Amino acid sequence: xxxxxxxxxxxxxxxxxxxxxxxxxxxxxxxxxxxxxxxxxxxxxxxxxxxxxxxxxxxxxxxxxxxxxxxxxxxxxxxxxxxxxxxxxxxxxxxxxxxxxxxxxxxxxxxxxxxxxxxxxxxxxxxxxxxxxxxxxxxxxxxxxxxxxxxxxxxxxxxxxxxxxxxxxxxxxxxxxxxxxxxxxxxxxxxxxxxxxxxxxxxxxxxxxxxxxxxxxxxxxxxxxxxxxxxxxxxx
Amino acid sequence: xxxxxxxxxxxxxxxxxxxxxxxxxxxxxxxxxxxxxxxxxxxxxxxxxxxxxxxxxxxxxxxxxxxxxxxxxxxxxxxxxxxxxxxxxxxxxxxxxxxxxxxxxxxxxxxxxxxxxxxxxxxxxxxxxxxxxxxxxxxxxxxxxxxxxxxxxxxxxxxxxxxxxxxxxxxxxxxxxxxxxxxxxxxxxxxxxxxxxxxxxxxxxxxxxxxxxxxxxxxxxxxxxxxxxxxxxxxxxxxxxxxxxxxxxxxxxxxxxxxxxxxxxxxxxxxxxxxxxxxxxxxxxxxxxxxxxxxxxxxxxxxxxxxxxxxxxxxxxxxxxxxxxxxxxxxxxxxxxxxxxxxxxxxxxxxxxxxxxxxxxxxxxxxxxxxxxxxxxxxxxxxxxxxxxxxxxxxxxxxxxxxxxxxxxxxxxxxxxxxxxxxxxxxxxxx
Numbered sequence: 161x162x163x164x165x166x167x168x169x170x171x172x173x174x175x176x177x178x179x180x181x182x183x184x185x186x187x188x189x190x191x192x193x194x195x196x197x198x199x200x201x202x203x204x205x206x207x208x209x210x211x212x213x214x215x216x217x218x219x220x221x222x223x224x225x226x227x228x229x230x231x232x233x234x235x236x237x238x239x240x241x242x243x244x245x246x247x248x249x250x251x252x253x254x255x256x257x258x259x260x261x262x263x264x265x266x267x268x269x270x271x272x273x274x275x276x277x278x279x280x281x282x283x284x285x286x287x288x289x290x291x292x293x294x295x296x297x298x299x300x301x302x303x304x305x306x307x308x309x310x311x312x313x314x315x316x317x318x319x320x321x322x323x324x325x326x327x328x329x330x331x332x333x334x335x336x337x338x339x340x341x342x343x344x345x346x347x348x349x350x351x352x353x354x355x356x357x358x359x360x361x362x363x364x365x366x367x368x369x370x371x372x373x374x375x376x377x378x379x380x381x382x383x384x385x386x387x388x389x390x391x392x393x394x395x396x
Numbered sequence: 397x398x399x400x401x402x403x404x405x406x407x408x409x410x411x412x413x414x415x416x417x418x419x420x421x422x423x424x425x426x427x428x429x430x431x432x433x434x435x436x437x438x439x440x441x442x443x444x445x446x447x448x449x450x451x452x453x454x455x456x457x458x459x460x461x462x463x464x465x466x467x468x469x470x471x472x473x474x475x476x477x478x479x480x481x482x483x484x485x486x487x488x489x490x491x492x493x494x495x496x497x498x499x500x501x502x503x504x505x506x507x508x509x510x511x512x513x514x515x516x517x518x519x520x521x522x523x524x525x526x527x528x529x530x531x532x533x534x535x536x537x538x539x540x541x542x543x544x545x546x547x548x549x550x551x552x553x554x555x556x557x558x559x560x561x562x563x564x565x566x567x568x569x570x571x572x573x574x575x576x577x578x579x580x581x582x583x584x585x586x587x588x589x590x591x592x593x594x595x596x597x598x599x600x601x602x603x604x605x606x607x608x609x610x611x612x613x614x615x616x617x618x619x620x621x622x623x624x625x626x627x628x629x630x631x632x633x634x635x636x637x638x639x640x641x642x643x644x645x646x647x648x649x650x651x652x653x654x655x656x657x658x659x660x661x662x663x664x665x666x667x668x669x670x671x672x673x674x675x676x677x678x679x680x681x682x683x684x685x686x687x688x689x690x691x692x693x694x695x696x697x698x699x700x701x702x703x704x705x706x707x708x709x710x711x712x713x714x715x716x717x718x719x720x721x722x723x724x725x726x727x728x729x730x731x732x733x734x735x736x737x738x739x740x741x742x743x744x745x746x747x748x749x750x751x752x753x754x755x756x757x758x759x760x761x762x763x764x765x766x767x768x769x770x771x772x773x774x775x776x777x778x779x780x781x782x783x784x785x786x787x788x789x790x791x792x793x794x795x796x797x798x799x800x801x802x803x804x805x806x807x808x809x810x811x812x813x814x815x816x817x818x819x820x821x822x823x824x825x826x827x
Contacts, residue, residue, distance in 0.1 A: 221740060221820050242744045249742015260737040260824070264416050265409075277742040282405065321741070 168195035173227035205380035253322025312343030425763035427716025432767025435709035435796035440775035503661030526617035530626025546593030724811035736823025756808025764800030
């Protein structure tokens with residue numbers, strides 16, 4: 161069992177893909193990882209290193225073939241599909257490289273989407289959502305459609321959306337990959353502020369400068385954690 | 397409350413997604429619109445047509461059996477001699493037949509004979525061609541005519557062979573514009589007849605066409621006189637002059653209406669009457685019409701008609717449904733990424749299924765609603781333009797609407813399930 165302070169506790173996680181006829185492919189070969197509350201972790205690694213698989217398992221989009229994954233003290237590694245969906249909705253806030261806003265919805269409605277799947281009354285949370293939009297500086301664009309926003313603005317909507325269920329952690333997959341360096345910096349600063357406010361952040365990136373903002377960077381290689389760098393001590 | 401709120405927001409979301417592709421959604425709906433519209437319109441027109449036919453038959457009285465004299469076919473007549481011109485052609489039901497029917501067939505309550513002679517009727521300078529019907533007082537009891545003013549023929553008239561007559565309202569209007577018919581007499585052929593009553597025919601003139609073979613049954617230009625009067629004044633041999641030739645016919649009775657005690661008596665009496673008449677007629681110079689049977693046939697025809705129309709409409713709805721399914725499958729592929737995002741944000745498989753199912757049902761029910769409106773408007777328009785009677789039944793509207801909803805669910809289920817089965821990781825990666 162993981163200690164109280166660990167948001168993420170991974171033990172001996174393997175992921176094996178069965179390919180017809182040929183030998184099975186191991187994407188993860190036994191990974192151990194602990195992420196504590198309030199910490200900021202960056203995951204790096206070349207393509208094929210198992211980084212994406214790691215992200216899928218951390219995000220509860222996929223289940224490990226072997227090993228255990230406790231998310232907020234709950235073992236999600238063997239959960240059935242519906243419970244995994246619920247875990248994703250409640251415990252994880254996703255930020256994607258390509259924003260992934262829903263085109264037919266307004267800014268406000270996009271922020272509300274995760275609430276919808278928790279069966280919550282949107283009217284009761286209306287003020288909360290407006291507050292989040294204000295937090296990311298889009299309070300004046302609540303009824304805009306994603307295609308009326310710039311890339312940076314869209315990503316800020318995604319940040320607001322990731323926060324709406326007050327998740328245990330924010331899982332960001334290359335959040336600045338599609339942005340120019342200035343707007344990218346704005347989004348990163350926003351993530352810094354969230355972390356400073358106590359949110360646990362897990363960020364996947366190629367970019368050394370992005371990773372440098374984290375407390376701790378792990379480098380993946382051939383399905384295992386190759387090395388780990390502590391940039392600065394996590395908050396106590 | 398939360399659940400219903402969630403449902404209404406799912407519906408709103410569905411409408412929003414459909415509005416993204418307005419033309420596509422409209423075209424998809426069109427299939428359902430036509431389907432629902434055709435179900436309602438076809439059933440309304442069919443119902444109207446059969447209603448008219450049934451009404452015409454009912455007017456003959458379902459407790460009645462009609463026997464009508466028929467001119468035998470040409471060939472049969474020529475067996476008697478090479479040339480019939482100027483000869484006395486004798487056919488039809490006789491007075492004796494009438495009394496035999498009354499005496500032998502069980503369950504007969506009345507036998508009402510009718511002699512129908514076409515003659516011009518005159519009053520002052522007005523002349524109107526009409527049917528002079530010689531009949532008995534009980535004619536009004538078998539459902540022929542309803543008295544408006546004065547009286548109908550009575551037994552004394554029959555006994556005395558009085559020159560009195562009862563005319564229909566239509567004829568009264570034409571013969572006596574501005575005068576009271578009950579104070580006057582009319583002239584038929586060489587004799588004058590005192591008008592003693594005015595009756596209203598049960599059948600309306602415009603329904604004559606629908607009734608088809610029922611011609612000879614009273615129309616609006618009728619004069620009723622006592623049967624005995626008809627026999628003495630017109631004689632048994634009727635002459636008909638036409639260009640260059642004349643025909644003489646001896647027809648005793650043109651029609652006999654046999655009123656039976658009840659419906660079961662009608663059923664059993666039909667073959668008995670045929671057997672009886674067949675025995676005394678060596679040529680086929682009469683026909684037996686059983687309105688009850690005609691009614692049953694009309695109902696049977698209507699049922700078949702409805703099945704045929706229903707299947708045509710069902711096929712069009714099916715085609716509409718396939719159209720919806722096709723579009724929804726395309727939509728699922730197009731929105732794979734969105735499905736992945738929703739799954740990542742906490743949507744369960746059944747949430748995705750519901751979302752797409754709701755979209756399909758919104759399409760089909762929306763189409764259904766428009767279809768109902770168009771379907772109700774079409775028969776109304778048709779009856780306005782063509783005089784055709786149409787009846788929109790509530791059940792046809794419910795049926796059509798229900799089918800459209802069911803089509804939405806049935807044809808939406810597969811695309812919705814396909815959407816829900818997508819792996820969230822693959823869906824997210826989908827370009």
